[in-house]
Amino acid sequence: MIKSIPDGFHSATICLTLKDASAAIEFYKKAFDAQELFRMMGKDGKQIMHAEIKIGDSIIMINDEFPQMNFRSPQSIGGSGSGVYLYMNNVDDTLKKAAANGAKITMPATDVFWGDRMGSMEDPFGHIWSIATHVKDVSPEEMIKGAQEMKENCQ
Secondary structure: OOOOOOOOOOOOOOEEEEOOHHHHHHHHHHHHOOEEEEEEEOOOOOOEEEEEEEEOOEEEEEEEOEHHHOEOOHHHHOOOOOEEEEEOOOHHHHHHHHHHOOOEEEEEEEEOOOOEEEEEEEOOOOOEEEEEEEOOOOOHHHHHHHHHHHHHHHO
């Protein structure tokens, strides 16, 4: 029987548009130990029309820019309209590897009130990633209290 969600996918799947998808795939392999699953080239044989990588248990779709279809990268639009929250086994090591491969760390790893150790980075292609390792189970009440304390400390 055909499944409504293909094996390996989740209900929501990220699709990243990049100015140089091939270089981005290599970056993700080095920074996140991504595994390339599939690559389909466009008509010109140079652009990636569709590729899939796997990071942890998640498949991410990747393609080059196709302005004629309104697919533009963060570099072309002058910023990223979304971000990726990625759980890894060791946030600190992952951020170090990402930085060593050209990522810009925008927030060093720190323990946050919702129970994660989290840091943020911008990859060399303009996409924003929050990298996290879950370190503590937190109740909804503890999370609300932590958020309130953070708000008070930010004023």
